[in-house]
Amino acid sequence: MLNRHNLFKSFTRFIAGKETANDLSHLQKKELFQQTQQYIIVREVLDDLADQLEQGETIAAYFPITNEENSSFTGTGLMGMMYVKTDKGKAYRDQFNDLRGNRLLVLTDRRMIFLVILEFIENRLYYSYPYDSLPGIQLEKQRAGFFNWQSVRQAASRQTEWYVLDFQSDNHIFHEILTVKEGALFLETARSIPALRDIVINNEVHRTNRFDYVFSNLKLAKQLLQFASWGLVALFLFIVVMFILRLFFGIGMFDYLQQLI
Structure with missing residues (x-):
């Protein structure tokens, strides 16, 4: 279920203190106040997530992920379906017009945490990737050319850019698409976390065994x-x-x- 006006990223960054009211002016303040219920839901999710942290564990950065700006192959179609049972889950579904599209990647001082927002609301389900379980992280900037067919005079090729984030933690493979801004922020945040400084971050795919390197390697498949x-x-x-x-x-x-x- 795609939401053409998805405010999930803006609310998350606003709550995390990464954006100010001036940064959200393009959404129009009147529209922002009309979406008060969405803000409350995101605030509750982040507060509940903070309760899941270990004693002394601190959050370094939030990376809200949506179908509109990130990967959508696990958040749309049959893979994006989910049966909602709780009242909070139904409120989220109705307010955001979303099931599995909105996700959240969190970097703490000890691990990465990934969750699908509705799964977390319904079942408190999230995935934990301790830094000491990572053989390495692929953070590769990619680009693709396209033509502006709407303008005959500007038929020259243009480029769009994005980052590929890929890593393995034990038996879990994580693969996601980040915007250029998010990729740069991820790298900056990783360099600021002591436990991540010893982890290799480059353009290569890192796996713990050859089987996973061959059969779960999208770069090799490409x-x-x-x-x-x-x-x-x-x-x-x-x-x-x-x-x-x-x-x-x-x-x-x-x-x-x-x-x-």
Whole structure:
């Protein structure tokens, strides 16, 4: 369920003290006051999450994640469905028009915590990734080109950029898409946490064993797919060249293939 005016990120950052009222002016203050119930729900979620922390554990940063600006393959369609049973869960569903789309990644001084907001409201379900369980973190900036087809004069290629965040903790694989601003903030926050300074953060995928490296490596899968695509293109061009040689010059491999058949 996509919310075209998703205020989840703005409320979370506002509560965390990362944005001021002036930063939220684009949402219009009148609209912000109309969404008071949304603010209260997010505030309660963050307070309840703070109760789950260990004694002396402190939160370094919040990273609210949505279908609109981050990955959506686990938050839409069949994977985005969820049955809501509690009154608080129903209130959240109705106010945000969301089921599994809004997520939250939290960096503390000891671990990373990930939760789907509605799952946390319903069942207090969240995932904990201690820093000492991480073999490394992939934080890779990627870009893709596209054309502005709406303007004939500006048909030149443009680029959009994002960060890929990927790591393994025990048997759990975490993979998410961050905006450029979020990726830079993640790196800045990681450098400020002593327990994270010894963890390798680079463009490489880090796994604890070869099986997971092969079968849960989206970067490797992308490279293999690109290689296979170029292979199919090369095969198609080869067949076209052989056909032209046979048609116009009477030479090529088709006679040899017919003999084999």
